[in-house]
Amino acid sequence: EVQLVESGGGLVQPGGSLRLSCVASGFTFSSYSMNWVRQAPGKGLEWVSYITRSSSPIYYADSVRGRFTVSRDNAKNSLYLQMNSLRAEDTAVYYCARLYTSGWFLDYWGQGTLLTVSS
Amino acid sequence: QSALTQPASVSGSPGQSITVSCTGTSSDVGGYNYVSWYQQDPGKAPKLMIYEVSNRPSGVSNRFSGSKSGNTASLTISGLQAEDEADYYCSSYTSSSTLYVFGTGTKVTVL
Numbered sequence: 001e002v003q004l005v006e007s008g009g010g011l012v013q014p015g016g017s018l019r020l021s022c023v024a025s026g027f028t029f030s031s032y033s034m035n036w037v038r039q040a041p042g043k044g045l046e047w048v049s050y051i052t053r054s055s056s057p058i059y060y061a062d063s064v065r066g067r068f069t070v071s072r073d074n075a076k077n078s079l080y081l082q083m084n085s086l087r088a089e090d091t092a093v094y095y096c097a098r099l100y101t102s103g104w105f106l107d108y109w110g111q112g113t114l115l116t117v118s119s
Numbered sequence: 120q121s122a123l124t125q126p127a128s129v130s131g132s133p134g135q136s137i138t139v140s141c142t143g144t145s146s147d148v149g150g151y152n153y154v155s156w157y158q159q160d161p162g163k164a165p166k167l168m169i170y171e172v173s174n175r176p177s178g179v180s181n182r183f184s185g186s187k188s189g190n191t192a193s194l195t196i197s198g199l200q201a202e203d204e205a206d207y208y209c210s211s212y213t214s215s216s217t218l219y220v221f222g223t224g225t226k227v228t229v230l
Binding site for chain 2: 035037044045046047050059060061062095100103104105106107109110111112
């Protein structure tokens with residue numbers, strides 16, 4: 001069974017940093033590109049970042065480019081999102097999601113982890 | 120890259136058919152057959168319902184169907200059931216620098 005489990009969310013002050021993690025199981029993690037998607041409270045889905053199997057290329061949404069860094073460790077079946085210079089508008093549930101091997105759709109999602117940026 | 124445009128809400132009675140639209144541009148919806156649709160229940164992760172415009176993943180009811188015309192994609196739910204009440208999001212690959220874009224989301228209500 002495919003599983004994606006996010007962790008690392010919490011309360012951070014504006015300007016602070018945090019790293020989210022996503023541990024994958026039930027499939028060959030190194031064979032799939034991965035994504036981060038977020039959802040602010042009561043709002044819609046926003047795509048955040050994409051990383052290929054080999055960690056290059058990498059893409060970011062304009063709203064996070066230069067502040068967030070996505071990475072992965074295929075040996076640990078893990079995906080990461082390093083978030084710096086956090087703002088109140090970064091408050092959201094962050095989901096990791098698997099990109100289907102030969103298409104542009106997200107076939108499996110984690111349950112999400114909540115980041116709150118507030119003083 | 121702006122979000123794809125969806126109606127905020129769509130409603131229908133049990134047994135009826137409803138359609139949710141998703142309007143983009145030639146750089147996303149209109150340019151590629153990479154439109155997908157996700158269903159999201161409150162407090163839950165999104166679930167893939169349609170991929171590549173009109174394909175259903177295994178396990179998704181055949182009451183859900185997708186189509187596209189020009190820059191607008193559509194999700195149709197036929198034989199509407201109470202369990203279909205949820206938020207629905209379209210998404211598409213985009214040739215812009217951001218790579219992937221979601222729609223604004225539509226709340227489907229079963230009357």
